[in-house]
Amino acid sequence: MAVPILKQSKYLIATIQSVLTDADLIQLRDALVDRVGKFRSLGVIVDVTSLDVLDSFASRTLRDLAYMIRLRGAQTVIVGIQPEVAFAMVQLGLTLEDVATALDLEEGLAYLDKQTRHGRRAP
Amino acid sequence: MAGVPLEYEKEVRVPLSSDIDLVTARREGRMMAEQLGFSASEATLVATAISELARNIVNYARNGEIHVSLVNNGDKRGISVVARDHGPGIADIKLAMQAGYSTSGGLGLGLPGVRRIMDEFDIASERGRGTTVTVTKWKRR
Numbered sequence: 434m435a436v437p438i439l440k441q442s443k444y445l446i447a448t449i450q451s452v453l454t455d456a457d458l459i460q461l462r463d464a465l466v467d468r469v470g471k472f473r474s475l476g477v478i479v480d481v482t483s484l485d486v487l488d489s490f491a492s493r494t495l496r497d498l499a500y501m502i503r504l505r506g507a508q509t510v511i512v513g514i515q516p517e518v519a520f521a522m523v524q525l526g527l528t529l530e531d532v533a534t535a536l537d538l539e540e541g542l543a544y545l546d547k548q549t550r551h552g553r554r555a556p
Numbered sequence: 557m558a559g560v561p562l563e564y565e566k567e568v569r570v571p572l573s574s575d576i577d578l579v580t581a582r583r584e585g586r587m588m589a590e591q592l593g594f595s596a597s598e599a600t601l602v603a604t605a606i607s608e609l610a611r612n613i614v615n616y617a618r619n620g621e622i623h624v625s626l627v628n629n630g631d632k633r634g635i636s637v638v639a640r641d642h643g644p645g646i647a648d649i650k651l652a653m654q655a656g657y658s659t660s661g662g663l664g665l666g667l668p669g670v671r672r673i674m675d676e677f678d679i680a681s682e683r684g685r686g687t688t689v690t691v692t693k694w695k696r697r
Contacts, residue, residue, distance in 0.1 A: 453579070454578065454579055487604075488611070489666055489669065517600035520597045520601075521604045524601060524673045525670075525672065526669055526672070
């Protein structure tokens with residue numbers, strides 16, 4: 434199931450559904466990297482609230498996504514990592530490294546607003 | 557695996573041939589863990605372990621299966637996951653079990669990570685014959 438991407442003013446919001454295959458995630462990464470240019474977006478929010486497993490592949494792909502978006506001059510924030518998912522990631526030794534995270538969509542928007550306050554793109 | 561033979565109560569078999577099957581395998585494992593009364597965190601660990609094992613199969617062996625079952629050992633109850641394939645096998649298990657080792661360009665956290673989050677871990681592999689990984693997580697009392 435392809436992940437819907439919503440354009441909201443200067444940001445793109447992608448809300449991941451629970452049934453997410455590896456191919457869907459790769460497709461999401463490529464679609465976001467493309468649309469950041471098409472819509473001249475300053476920021477991207479990936480909402481993983483309904484994701485019940487974030488394994489090594491998903492972690493790596495989200496990290497790649499954020500780095501690719503940064504190379505395109507925009508910011509990424511991952512929101513909605515559930516407590517059990519965070520627990521499993523730590524137990525497995527998975528990390529998103531320096532990728533920004535926020536509690537939920539609202540916090541994610543606040544983070545992007547702060548980061549892009551003067552209409553700046555990624556530093 | 558534990559020395560005492562395990563009594564199999566219930567089992568589900570998920571054939572694997574593409575990344576869509578990973579979703580099914582994860583869901584079956586989570587459902588069984590919840591049925592046994594695992595906490596949400598423990599059920600997530602089981603589902604995550606299944607995801608890693610199933611992906612190894614799809615990536616390296618193309619086809620295989622995940623077998624999830626409820627198991628007993630004395631008064632302990634748990635979930636056992638068997639990931640079996642008839643793929644190329646693992647040349648050097650010791651090396652594959654080292655964190656950071658990967659032949660797929662991944663992080664190499666798959667197998668060592670699974671061993672860390674499950675209570676029991678067993679791997680058998682033969683070159684050209686396939687690999688079987690058996691892991692168990694016991695319910696915390």
